[in-house]
Amino acid sequence: MHPKDEKYALRMKNVSKRFGGVQALDKVAMEVKAGEVHCLAGENGCGKSTLIKIVTGVYEPDDGTEIEVFGERISSNSPTKARAKGIAVIWQDLALFPHMSVAENIGIDELVGGRPRVAQFKSIKTRAQGVMDRLGVSLDLDAPLSSLPIAQRQVVAIARSLMSDARLVFMDEPTASLTQSETDALLAIVRNLSADGVAVVFVSHRLAEVLDIAERVTVVRDGKLVGVYPTEGMSQSRLGELMTGHMLESEVRARDKTGSDIMLRVTGLSRQDQFENVSFDIKRGEIVGITGLIGSGRTELAHALIGMTRTDQGTIELDREVVRPRNIREAIAKGIAYVSEDRLTLGLVQPQPIADNTVTSVLDKILGSVGLISSQKKNDLVDGWIERFSVKIGETSDAVSTLSGGNQQRVVLAKWLATNPKLLILDSPTVGVDVGARAGIFHIVRELADEGLAILLITDEITEAFYNADRIFHMADGRLQAEYDPHQTSVQQLEERVYA
Ligand SMILES: Nc1ncnc2c1ncn2[C@@H]1O[C@H](COP(=O)(O)OP(=O)(O)O)[C@@H](O)[C@H]1O
Ligand SMILES: [Mg+2]
Numbered sequence: 001m002h003p004k005d006e007k008y009a010l011r012m013k014n015v016s017k018r019f020g021g022v023q024a025l026d027k028v029a030m031e032v033k034a035g036e037v038h039c040l041a042g043e044n045g046c047g048k049s050t051l052i053k054i055v056t057g058v059y060e061p062d063d064g065t066e067i068e069v070f071g072e073r074i075s076s077n078s079p080t081k082a083r084a085k086g087i088a089v090i091w092q093d094l095a096l097f098p099h100m101s102v103a104e105n106i107g108i109d110e111l112v113g114g115r116p117r118v119a120q121f122k123s124i125k126t127r128a129q130g131v132m133d134r135l136g137v138s139l140d141l142d143a144p145l146s147s148l149p150i151a152q153r154q155v156v157a158i159a160r161s162l163m164s165d166a167r168l169v170f171m172d173e174p175t176a177s178l179t180q181s182e183t184d185a186l187l188a189i190v191r192n193l194s195a196d197g198v199a200v201v202f203v204s205h206r207l208a209e210v211l212d213i214a215e216r217v218t219v220v221r222d223g224k225l226v227g228v229y230p231t232e233g234m235s236q237s238r239l240g241e242l243m244t245g246h247m248l249e250s251e252v253r254a255r256d257k258t259g260s261d262i263m264l265r266v267t268g269l270s271r272q273d274q275f276e277n278v279s280f281d282i283k284r285g286e287i288v289g290i291t292g293l294i295g296s297g298r299t300e301l302a303h304a305l306i307g308m309t310r311t312d313q314g315t316i317e318l319d320r321e322v323v324r325p326r327n328i329r330e331a332i333a334k335g336i337a338y339v340s341e342d343r344l345t346l347g348l349v350q351p352q353p354i355a356d357n358t359v360t361s362v363l364d365k366i367l368g369s370v371g372l373i374s375s376q377k378k379n380d381l382v383d384g385w386i387e388r389f390s391v392k393i394g395e396t397s398d399a400v401s402t403l404s405g406g407n408q409q410r411v412v413l414a415k416w417l418a419t420n421p422k423l424l425i426l427d428s429p430t431v432g433v434d435v436g437a438r439a440g441i442f443h444i445v446r447e448l449a450d451e452g453l454a455i456l457l458i459t460d461e462i463t464e465a466f467y468n469a470d471r472i473f474h475m476a477d478g479r480l481q482a483e484y485d486p487h488q489t490s491v492q493q494l495e496e497r498v499y500a
Contacts, residue, residue: 006071009168009199016062024050035197039214047223057082088161089170103141151182207236208460237463254470254486257286263454269314274300275478282454289457289469297478306338307331337421427458
């Protein structure tokens, strides 16, 4: 019997875990209501994954820890026992089987010895279809898992957990390597789960996402509970402060660039169903922010500027010359650089060495015989940028995947700056970067602006736009709604407009 009427899916207190000399968790408490979307937030290394591993039976907690799941006290735990109690977890590495089909992956926990596999799979497929309908997704059940992108594999992992009637699902940084549209789709699934009565504990670094999806957020810092807060009325700046324990940037650095030359002028730019009549300019040395909710058309605008998509109407002028890039290669040749939001999938070739990623083969291919970068200069360039950006690395021959998010982002920046751009478009540059490490990236961005680069900063982290841009546009429904001067407004006012 499932205690569905139980008010709390999870209640725990005094959760402690020590690894040798590291007190990973120190008397943490957490409560999740049935059917609630609850975020667990905190900086890297604060103990989020450890907490999840304790509830799901992977780690044994230290003495004194008390855990109650659906009103039932848990005295001894294991992954199997946790699953039997209706707990599921979607790990970052997903723990799926690439060589098996979607249906086989969804049904893997259901396979039991004895009965013929063919008969079992028939019933598994029927139930898998039912689960996908519940999630509001459609996937080819017969496709091999290896043919699916990471976002869809995640859906498979979620479907798998529902097959065993999970009523408390943990998702450990599920959006870390997703693009914004994939994130959007995942958030819709999480809402469906919650509407279906499943409680979801969602771990994320992204402040905007946390405030968007969760009803309440439990904040942990250095293994200790900071507090539990309703997301209603919570601002990104406040949440960031709770996570890091110190006031984040609170100094408005916006400079007045009214008198400077115009580097980028966009006039009446439209693309059907994506953005409409977008007009703005960016002066030489100016940082212009565009903020808004996920899906407001910001990334689509960036894609048009870099030549990834065509526009229906309007003009783009760069340095007083009309440009119509038909592809990324042409945009680069004209002086436009683009650090995409999906850094982890598009911007970098993860297993490749840092040196190759700075002036990657990807870029070499785009540039082709234009040959903006000679190969003998490559090492000098890499060393120069890495020194300048103080990327913390072992050897330039190490794989990029060994770097932290903040350092990866610096490598991507270095790669693009090697093309000597006039306009740098940054799309969600701090996704996957610790709140505390973001200042370093913006320090570099400001230096680049001071050297005359025009910078377009696209972000859904409102504080990020507020403290780093010289002017801010609010975009919604494919249109620029209004322009703000950070000296004349406040973060709270801006947040109220965006979330109105
Ligand atoms: N298996 C382990 N052995 C030793 N130390 C660990 C282990 N797992 C986590 N830690 C340490 O515990 C702390 C919390 O880690 P973790 O729970 O992974 O943090 P988060 O998920 O919030 O990034 C970190 O200092 C980490 O190095
Ligand atoms: Mg973790």
